[in-house]
Amino acid sequence: MDYSSIIEKKKLRLSELEMQMEQPDFYEDNRKASGLLREHRHLQALDNSWEEFLRVGQQIVDNEDLAKSGDAELAEMAEEELPSLRKRLEELEGLVQLAILPPDPLEGRDVIMEIRAGTGGDEAALFAGDLMRMYGRYAEERGWKVEPLEASPADLGGFREVVFKVSGEDVFSTLKYESGVHRVQRVPATEAQGRIHTSTATVAVLPEAEEVDIEFKPDEVRIEVCRASGNGGQGVNTTDSAVQVMHMPTGTIVRCQDGRSQLKNKEKALSILRSRLLERKQNEEAAKYSAHRRSLIGSGGREEKIRTYNYPQNRITDHRIEVTLYNLEMFVEGRIQEMVEKLKASDVHDRLAEAGLR
Structure with a gap:
């Protein structure tokens, strides 16, 4: 696909932003300036990826010509470089495609997370506590800050409901896929006969709203x-x-x-x-959005069963992308990055397809 016309428009916008950033009153409105700076970084990354994409593409053409030349030594060297160059070109095309997509205006937000015990009584509350700890440890690993906001502890441990804020870089863009119903299958500590119980907890990941988003009369x-x-x-x-x-x-x-x-x-x-x-x-707004798009990652609604944590089989299954991992013990200790990356990749693939870039 020829991206030249799209890139030219993006370059014009990049130039406009750079002119605005040079104005002495640029930082008088901090909120507006922050948004324009984010847009500038996004477009600058696109420009850098595009320039490298063109360079690597030309290198491939040059190497293909050399591979057909009469100089056997040069031809062999050129041929050896081609696989890595083609792989890099494919990676760069993906970066260009992603950068062409309009960024989510909420991507840079911190989040408020709400975890509530669902079906399963005391076991559901314990599971809600496990999820709270899992996200807390993941946040610690990422260098994010977790601030408790509200909690309703359960009698036997865990929470009926817990609300906390997570602050840091790329928080919402990373955690937004966690919204929905999480299901656990395990033998509760109180189960004398060793039977497996199924319980649920609901997770909501809310981008932190600013006053300009929601104004109260x-x-x-x-x-x-x-x-x-x-x-x-x-x-x-x-x-x-x-x-x-x-x-x-x-x-x-x-x-x-x-x-x-x-x-x-x-x-x-x-x-x-x-x-x-x-x-x-x-x-x-999502109710008006493409049903095909929502079918992949889901609308993020709290009613959707998104993931199962099966302790007897040591597995985690994400039902939206049909991915199963067999590292449950590490996962609930906060090592969730592999699943996060798979969810992101599926989401990006679908967005590109919908935009006609796949």
Whole structure:
């Protein structure tokens, strides 16, 4: 496929951005400047990949000519280089195709993750706790920061519900595929006869919403202060620091009592509320999107069963891309990168196909 006309338009846009970045008032609007800088990095990467793509393509032509020449030594050397050059050209074409696709405006966002116990009673709560630990260890490995926002511990361990924020580089673009229903098959510690039980937990990965994404009118939000309850020690149980926020138009309620500061709990609750409303908005837009696209990775809806963790067989199966790995013990310790990469690759392949680039 000839990408020349598309690349020329991208180069013009790159030049426009560079002119804007040279203006003295460029950084007066930090949010706008940040978005333009992200776009510039994206287009610069495309330009670099395209230039190398052309160079390698020309090298292949030159080597093919040399391979047909009368100089036996040169012909042999040229022939030996061709496989690696062709492989590199294929890699560069993939990078060019990916960079041509419009970037997701939410790619650079931090996320708010919500994990809830599903079917399975105490075992579901324990599984929710396992998932929380798995993502925490993965975040630590990636150098990301995890900030607890709200938690409802279960009596026998684990969580009925836990909410936390993950901050760092490429957080949403990496974790967005984790939304959905996770299913575990194992023998619970409380099972005397050794029978395998099936339980579930729901994971929601919400891109952190900014005020510009979701704006509240004064009469749309009701904020109530109440006494914190549940586990957490004397400080939690005796202070009126818990905050409950209700978004009146949608009936969405968020309660936050993680910290002793009423102000901080209010800020956290509003942040969670904005992210939930942004997810709602995204789902409404996704309903209009291509059914073929959603069939691969899914819409990210919480109702979709996306993955099974089978302990007796030491396997993890992702049902969206029909991939099975046999390293469950390492996986639940946070070593999930292989599955993340496979999900990303499938998603990119489908986006390229839909854009007519495959």
